[in-house]
Amino acid sequence: MSVEMLAGYTTDYIEKFSQQNNEPDWMKTLRADALKQAEKLEMPKPDKTRITRWDFSTFSHQGEAKKISALVDLPDHIKKFVNLEADEQNLVILRNQFNSYQALSADLKDKGVIFTDIFTAMQEHPELVEQYYMTEAVSVDEHKLTAVHAALMNGGVFLYVPKNVVIDTPVQAIFWQEDQDLALFNHVIIVAEENSQVTYVENYLSDHQETKTVANVVAEVFAKANASISYGSVDHFAYGTTAYINRRGMADRDSEIKWALGQMNDGNTLSENVTHLLGDNSFCYAKAVSVGRGDQTQNFTAKTINYGKASDGLILQHGVMKDRATAIFHGIGKIEHGATKSNAEQESRVLMLNKDARGDANPILLIDEDDVTAGHAASVGRVDPLHLYYLMSRGISQKEAERLIIHGFLAPVVSSIPIEAVRKQLTDVIEGKVY
Amino acid sequence: MAGSTLEIKDLHVEIEGKEILKGVNLTVKGGEFHAIMGPNGTGKSTLASAIMGHPNYEVTKGSILMDGEDVLEMEVDERAKAGLFLGMQYPSEISGVTTSEFLRSAINAHREEGDEIPLMKFIKEMDQTMDFLDIDTNMAQRYLNEGFSGGEKKRNEILQLMLIKPKIGILDEIDSGLDIDALKIVSKGINKLRSEAFGCLIITHYQRLLNYVTPDYVHVMMQGRVVKSGGAELVERLEAEGYEWIKEELGIEDETVGQDA
Numbered sequence: 131m132s133v134e135m136l137a138g139y140t141t142d143y144i145e146k147f148s149q150q151n152n153e154p155d156w157m158k159t160l161r162a163d164a165l166k167q168a169e170k171l172e173m174p175k176p177d178k179t180r181i182t183r184w185d186f187s188t189f190s191h192q193g194e195a196k197k198i199s200a201l202v203d204l205p206d207h208i209k210k211f212v213n214l215e216a217d218e219q220n221l222v223i224l225r226n227q228f229n230s231y232q233a234l235s236a237d238l239k240d241k242g243v244i245f246t247d248i249f250t251a252m253q254e255h256p257e258l259v260e261q262y263y264m265t266e267a268v269s270v271d272e273h274k275l276t277a278v279h280a281a282l283m284n285g286g287v288f289l290y291v292p293k294n295v296v297i298d299t300p301v302q303a304i305f306w307q308e309d310q311d312l313a314l315f316n317h318v319i320i321v322a323e324e325n326s327q328v329t330y331v332e333n334y335l336s337d338h339q340e341t342k343t344v345a346n347v348v349a350e351v352f353a354k355a356n357a358s359i360s361y362g363s364v365d366h367f368a369y370g371t372t373a374y375i376n377r378r379g380m381a382d383r384d385s386e387i388k389w390a391l392g393q394m395n396d397g398n399t400l401s402e403n404v405t406h407l408l409g410d411n412s413f414c415y416a417k418a419v420s421v422g423r424g425d426q427t428q429n430f431t432a433k434t435i436n437y438g439k440a441s442d443g444l445i446l447q448h449g450v451m452k453d454r455a456t457a458i459f460h461g462i463g464k465i466e467h468g469a470t471k472s473n474a475e476q477e478s479r480v481l482m483l484n485k486d487a488r489g490d491a492n493p494i495l496l497i498d499e500d501d502v503t504a505g506h507a508a509s510v511g512r513v514d515p516l517h518l519y520y521l522m523s524r525g526i527s528q529k530e531a532e533r534l535i536i537h538g539f540l541a542p543v544v545s546s547i548p549i550e551a552v553r554k555q556l557t558d559v560i561e562g563k564v565y
Numbered sequence: 566m567a568g569s570t571l572e573i574k575d576l577h578v579e580i581e582g583k584e585i586l587k588g589v590n591l592t593v594k595g596g597e598f599h600a601i602m603g604p605n606g607t608g609k610s611t612l613a614s615a616i617m618g619h620p621n622y623e624v625t626k627g628s629i630l631m632d633g634e635d636v637l638e639m640e641v642d643e644r645a646k647a648g649l650f651l652g653m654q655y656p657s658e659i660s661g662v663t664t665s666e667f668l669r670s671a672i673n674a675h676r677e678e679g680d681e682i683p684l685m686k687f688i689k690e691m692d693q694t695m696d697f698l699d700i701d702t703n704m705a706q707r708y709l710n711e712g713f714s715g716g717e718k719k720r721n722e723i724l725q726l727m728l729i730k731p732k733i734g735i736l737d738e739i740d741s742g743l744d745i746d747a748l749k750i751v752s753k754g755i756n757k758l759r760s761e762a763f764g765c766l767i768i769t770h771y772q773r774l775l776n777y778v779t780p781d782y783v784h785v786m787m788q789g790r791v792v793k794s795g796g797a798e799l800v801e802r803l804e805a806e807g808y809e810w811i812k813e814e815l816g817i818e819d820e821t822v823g824q825d826a
Binding site (some may be wrong): 514515516517519520521522523524525526527528530531534535537538539540541542 | 617618619620640641642644645646649651653656657659660661662665666670671675708725729805
């Protein structure tokens with residue numbers, strides 16, 4: 131497989147691809163080095179899931195560029211994620227990884243906010259991107275998939291919020307995988323400078339179902355001192371897409387990163403969400419919901435690492451499994467030596483709807499400091515027949531009763547998604563996956 | 566509007582292979598309030614649960630008919646739609662589902678598709694009924710029964726009863742754990758429903774509730790059967806003399822069916 135994954139992706143190909151995107155030299159070098167490393171590095175070995183047979187090799191790397199002239203012209207299944215009524219859009223749409231629509235309010239532009247696709251960002255702000263691109267958060271050489279990502283990165287967005295700038299309205303990115311076999315080697319960077327605030331929401335959407343392809347997504351999120359980042363996502367890659375998703379947060383002193391992830395992929399998925407609580411008094415709340423269906427296998431990790439004193443890492447994961455779907459939810463709270471008065475709490479709950487569905491919660495606390503608090507709760511179970519009985523005794527049908535219970539089970543995370551249109555769409559996606 | 570009739574004939578019910586009800590006969594008609602009394606462990610709650618279709622109870626013999634229709638053939642939701650309602654002793658806590666969302670689903674379940682209750686009408690009815698039952702309106706946005714006090718849960722059951730407006734209401738120890746003020750409010754709710762269109766089966770082992778809700782008929786259960794029936798005067802005698810005289814009269818030594826039913 132190691133040979134296949136990069137078959138055809140030679141040094142020449144990478145250089146030409148980089149050229150074609152007018153990339154700065156540092157990026158050319160980074161890609162070339164990454165390609166060399168990718169050939170040598172091992173695949174990641176996620177705990178309790180064998181991914182050796184997963185198909186990370188079948189995909190195409192470049193898609194067809196198509197513009198979007200106006201939001202109203204978008205097809206309905208994309209349009210419904212956009213709030214068309216908004217006076218001003220802060221929105222980037224990548225269609226087949228090309229920047230096809232971009233809008234940022236004049237006010238935010240004046241304040242120095244940058245929100246554009248990663249290639250434009252590299253041309254217009256090369257030093258800024260270089261400073262954060264696979265340097266501090268995610269490394270090229272973590273394993274084969276991060277290296278392949280770095281070598282083949284074919285799209286993404288860059289969001290930069292200057293010092294003291296508070297963005298009230300959410301900033302949104304839509305990644306639209308329209309070409310059937312196009313892989314998304316997507317890279318997201320968010321930098322919130324000191325005292326700034328931003329809410330970012332992203333949607334991953336596939337038009338196809340069965341066609342085999344790959345998603346290899348890296349997001350690097352930086353909250354500087356006293357900054358606040360709220361990060362919402364709805365991942366909805368299709369059955370044929372094998373997905374590796376790595377979202378990592380770096381929280382400085384007094385900052386906060388709040389994740390609300392709707393993990394709704396239909397294909398095999400390896401997803402990790404790790405937040406480094408570097409600064410004193412930093413805060414992270416990592417919330418995620420997942421629905422598994424069909425025969426898909428998924429492996430989720432939510433992890434917080436406390437370095438700073440009085441830092442606070444919270445994890446909440448709720449998963450619903452149906453059909454023959456399998457998923458494991460790792461929750462890891464790690465407290466480093468010296469992180470006194472810090473706290474790590476986690477809760478993972480899995481609800482199974484069919485006898486063949488399998489879900490597991492794997493709570494782990496790793497603590498190298500005495501003066502801390504930590505806790506975990508985990509449960510795996512089925513819909514309580516007495517809950518069904520209670521709801522049905524009021525005339526509610528079994529199907530509707532199950533629907534209420536499942537929505538209720540997922541509500542704590544769904545209600546945290548920052549944009550109403552996206553929250554509603556996530557609810558619809560859940561509806562579509564569960565019934 | 567003519568009331569409905571719930572007929573229970575020779576009902577035998579088992580839980581985990583143990584027979585709890587051993588031939589109950591009872592008929593409740595619209596306009597009638599029946600009280601079922603009796604010491605703990607005599608099968609009162611089992612009767613209520615079996616009528617509604619609790620998954621842990623198995624009917625082994627006998628019949629339950631609602632206006633001639635076979636209730637035992639119906640799913641739980643169909644029983645509700647046929648006009649039955651059970652106010653439960655231990656209502657479930659459903660996380661993530663707000664009380665108002667649940668109430669609206671329940672009301673709409675009793676209406677035809679396309680004839681759902683308009684949102685404003687629903688909110689108005691819910692608010693008025695909550696007010697009548699002295700319930701804090703923020704309960705509407707709290708998750709169903711989650712973290713509710715015992716009294717709040719019971720009032721919530723009565724709130725549902727009043728909004729769903731069943732033909733036959735069964736109230737299983739709706740008075741247990743209530744202080745006197747809450748008991749008066751719950752009674753006020755039940756009394757408001759009294760009409761020819763509504764029949765009620767009130768299960769209790771305290772006479773207290775029946776001081777506020779006057780039953781037309783009173784039945785005493787022992788050993789999984791109705792052993793004595795009478796009018797409201799039976800309540801007074803039970804209050805004054807307890808159950809011993811009935812046991813003596815019928816030659817019963819142990820009134821229970823061997824476990825807390």
